[in-house]
Amino acid sequence: MTTLTKQTLSHLDWLEAEAIHIMREVAGQCERPVLLFSGGKDSICMLRVAEKAFRPGKFPFPLMHIDTGHNYKEVVDFRDKRAAELGERLIVRSVEDSMKRGTVVLKSADESRNKHQSVTLLEAIAEFEFDACIGGARRDEEKARAKERVMSFRDEFGQWDPKNQRPELWNLYNARTHKGENIRAFPISNWTEMDVWQYIEREKLELPSIYFAHQRNVVIRQGAIVPVNVPLASGELVNVPRAGEEIVDMEVRFRTVGDITCTAPVISDADTVSKIVLETATTTITERGATRLDDQTSDASMEQRKKEGYF
Amino acid sequence: MSANENITELDKNGGLLRFMTCGSVDDGKSTLIGRLLFDTKTILADTLTQIEKTSKKRGMEAVDLSLLTDGLQAEREQGITIDVAYRYFSTGTRKYIIADAPGHEQYTRNMVTAASTANLAIILVDARKGVLTQTRRHSYLAHLVGIPHRVVAINKMDLVDYSQETYERICGEYRAFAEKMGLIPEGGDLQFIPMSALNGDNIVDRSDAMSWYKGPTLLEVLESAPAAHSEHDEPFRFPVQFVCRPQDSANPELHDYRGFMGRVESGSIRVGDDVTVLPSGRTSRVKAVHLGGEPIAEGVTEQSITLLLEDEVDISRGDMIVKSSEVPEARKEVEAMVCWLSETPLSPARTYAIRHTTRTSKAKLNGIAYRVDVNSLEHVDATQLAVNDIARVSLKLALPVFADAYTQNRGAGAFIVIDESTNNTVGAGMIL
Numbered sequence: 001m002t003t004l005t006k007q008t009l010s011h012l013d014w015l016e017a018e019a020i021h022i023m024r025e026v027a028g029q030c031e032r033p034v035l036l037f038s039g040g041k042d043s044i045c046m047l048r049v050a051e052k053a054f055r056p057g058k059f060p061f062p063l064m065h066i067d068t069g070h071n072y073k074e075v076v077d078f079r080d081k082r083a084a085e086l087g088e089r090l091i092v093r094s095v096e097d098s099m100k101r102g103t104v105v106l107k108s109a110d111e112s113r114n115k116h117q118s119v120t121l122l123e124a125i126a127e128f129e130f131d132a133c134i135g136g137a138r139r140d141e142e143k144a145r146a147k148e149r150v151m152s153f154r155d156e157f158g159q160w161d162p163k164n165q166r167p168e169l170w171n172l173y174n175a176r177t178h179k180g181e182n183i184r185a186f187p188i189s190n191w192t193e194m195d196v197w198q199y200i201e202r203e204k205l206e207l208p209s210i211y212f213a214h215q216r217n218v219v220i221r222q223g224a225i226v227p228v229n230v231p232l233a234s235g236e237l238v239n240v241p242r243a244g245e246e247i248v249d250m251e252v253r254f255r256t257v258g259d260i261t262c263t264a265p266v267i268s269d270a271d272t273v274s275k276i277v278l279e280t281a282t283t284t285i286t287e288r289g290a291t292r293l294d295d296q297t298s299d300a301s302m303e304q305r306k307k308e309g310y311f
Numbered sequence: 312m313s314a315n316e317n318i319t320e321l322d323k324n325g326g327l328l329r330f331m332t333c334g335s336v337d338d339g340k341s342t343l344i345g346r347l348l349f350d351t352k353t354i355l356a357d358t359l360t361q362i363e364k365t366s367k368k369r370g371m372e373a374v375d376l377s378l379l380t381d382g383l384q385a386e387r388e389q390g391i392t393i394d395v396a397y398r399y400f401s402t403g404t405r406k407y408i409i410a411d412a413p414g415h416e417q418y419t420r421n422m423v424t425a426a427s428t429a430n431l432a433i434i435l436v437d438a439r440k441g442v443l444t445q446t447r448r449h450s451y452l453a454h455l456v457g458i459p460h461r462v463v464a465i466n467k468m469d470l471v472d473y474s475q476e477t478y479e480r481i482c483g484e485y486r487a488f489a490e491k492m493g494l495i496p497e498g499g500d501l502q503f504i505p506m507s508a509l510n511g512d513n514i515v516d517r518s519d520a521m522s523w524y525k526g527p528t529l530l531e532v533l534e535s536a537p538a539a540h541s542e543h544d545e546p547f548r549f550p551v552q553f554v555c556r557p558q559d560s561a562n563p564e565l566h567d568y569r570g571f572m573g574r575v576e577s578g579s580i581r582v583g584d585d586v587t588v589l590p591s592g593r594t595s596r597v598k599a600v601h602l603g604g605e606p607i608a609e610g611v612t613e614q615s616i617t618l619l620l621e622d623e624v625d626i627s628r629g630d631m632i633v634k635s636s637e638v639p640e641a642r643k644e645v646e647a648m649v650c651w652l653s654e655t656p657l658s659p660a661r662t663y664a665i666r667h668t669t670r671t672s673k674a675k676l677n678g679i680a681y682r683v684d685v686n687s688l689e690h691v692d693a694t695q696l697a698v699n700d701i702a703r704v705s706l707k708l709a710l711p712v713f714a715d716a717y718t719q720n721r722g723a724g725a726f727i728v729i730d731e732s733t734n735n736t737v738g739a740g741m742i743l
């Protein structure tokens with residue numbers, strides 16, 4: 001065998017280089033891209049990748065958050081702070097506005113608004129005529145994502161058709177669209193939860209405080225840890241305990257931060273990134289299994305939601 | 312394990328290896344992948360509980376590891392894999408990305424897709440059946456798409472009493488056919504491993520039942536295969552993706568800043584190197600190489616970097632920066648092996664778009680030299696290409712591309728064909 005003259009990139013360097021390449025492809029091929037930024041750990045990594053891809057220039061896209069109105073205050077504050085530090089434009093569109101318009105109708109007041117984000121997202125795409133949305137989804141998150149393309153094509157209705165995805169070969173991404181159609185681009189497709197935490201550690205990225213161990217009032221509901229009486233910025237309390245439920249004080253942290261009504265914390269005393277890296281290395285439960293209250297309904301629930309335009 | 316040991320474990324840098332698995336239905340591909348994930352402890356308890364339940368529901372006694380790689384709803388209904396799925400695992404020293412593609416003839420395009428990013432291929436052979444038509448097809452495709460490292464995994468050895476004789480006979484058959492067809496990887500390697508995916512023999516753990524086998528386990532091969540994109544020196548190829556011109560009025564230093572952003576497709580570049588910009592042919596010298604905004608001395612293959620040049624040169628997306636000592640030729644006609652990916656056949660009358668690196672050009676078919684019968688590997692006449700067909704074609708281009716032969720340089724030798732009416736990716740090409 002010939003001698004190895006090539007320097008091998010570490011796995012994080014390789015993943016980062018790939019993510020930068022994908023973002024630059026979106027910027028190079030699409031006219032009006034947007035980067036979805038929720039304040040969560042995956043999108044925080046994406047912002048660092050975007051800095052590495054485009055600085056000293058400004059990002060060639062704005063940031064956007066689809067706010068369910070049920071997000072942790074710590075995360076919303078972090079979102080605003082981070083966007084301001086970066087000096088980038090942040091667009092916020094809210095599910096509550098869609099509810100006012102009547103385009104989102106909840107079955108009941110306490111139904112999770114998580115899946116209704118799709119409607120608001122599609123409305124925002126139409127409003128700004130975005131032809132590409134850069135998202136932080138990862139293929140290791142869930143079965144239906146394992147086959148997701150890096151550049152995933154959505155038709156005029158925002159629908160994902162698993163049988164009609166563009167073949168994706170080498171690093172030749174095809175982000176072409178006709179008017180009204182949309183590309184969802186996933187620069188960190190190939191990252192795992194572990195990679196994300198290692199990247200956060202290496203890059204010393206700041207995170208919303210609720211990712212770290214803290215004391216919280218919770219109830220145990222059908223085996224899941226449900227945070228209760230979570231205050232919104234307005235002072236309103238979300239997840240009011242049901243009659244007969246006993247509130248306990250637990251040391252927990254969040255592995256994902258989404259809509260309050262459907263994101264559960266895990267018991268943990270990991271209060272630093274390096275402790276979380278260790279804990280991630282030794283955990284026995286998948287990220288979604290541990291923390292999503294909405295995905296366990298059926299084997300195919302994520303796939304179903306994606307077909308309907310969910311991220 | 313103490314906390315400290317764990318951290319150093321995670322810090323070991325074996326880089327990242329992408330590999331694919333080739334097998335036809337029932338060769339044991341899903342079981343093998345499940346076994347790798349299971350034995351490297353990638354599968355977490357809740358997932359395992361779920362597949363235990365499903366296994367029981369289907370009336371199976373042991374946990375069916377192949378359920379781990381179960382995919383989309385439609386596929387579950389049909390009980391087969393119809394698309395490429397990507398899986399991940401890590402051993403602490405190295406991270407792996409598996410491209411899992413079905414091996415049926417009607418899924419040739421998925422195999423080509425999976426192969427395009429793989430550096431190693433595992434070709435599964437059922438020990439009871441030996442080298443079959445499908446083995447030939449998989450080997451040909453792995454070879455065509457230029458995967459340098461190949462492992463022929465002779466699976467289900469438990470069903471042939473772990474017989475060394477059977478194993479050696481199959482190795483001999485395989486070698487004979489691969490040599491005859493010219494499918495031995497050049498500069499790469501070919502490794503045979505007897506295994507039982509079901510029982511875990513020679514996957515991660517060495518087999519007690521086959522003590523006669525002295526070679527490496529599958530995981531040992533994976534851990535030691537070169538992860539680098541290429542093992543031989545390649546010329547510097549830098550397709551420009553994006554041009555950064557901040558012109559930030561608040562910062563006068565940035566007023567004249569022009570950064571040429573891209574990923575090093577091959578080779579390496581240093582400050583002071585003489586470069587030529589294609590297609591203009593303008594020359595300049597590298598003033599700085601930046602990675603994430605910080606200057607670095609050298610940019611290497613697969614790194615996403617920004618180049619600053621000493622002269623003001625007009626460069627835009629689709630241009631390529633190369634070293635002046637190794638300029639590729641401009642081609643307005645290309646000879647290529649093409650795999651057709653679309654249900655709509657290739658039409659000789661139509662104009663398509665091709666994407667080579669970051670460059671797009673219109674293209675028309677000049678002619679089809681032959682089609683390859685992927686089963687017999689014979690060349691046959693063709694006037695049209697249907698989905699899954701592989702053929703040698705020649706194309707006429709509206710704009711020149713700056714290509715290397717695919718066998719010399721995968722990144723600078725590959726292109727995709729786009730149908731501009733649907734914007735779909737309809738073909739995959741490898742320049743000869």
Ligand SMILES: Nc1nc2c(ncn2[C@@H]2O[C@H](COP(=O)(O)OP(=O)(O)O)[C@@H](O)[C@H]2O)c(=O)[nH]1
Pocket residue numbers: 334335336337338339340341342343377466467468469470506507508509510
């Ligand atoms: N005895 C034996 N059976 C195996 C082995 N590997 C796979 N199988 C069985 O062969 C069948 C097909 O395997 P599967 O992994 O689903 O094959 P795939 O279609 O290639 O993904 C299943 O019943 C497996 O349990 C092996 O090494 N030994």
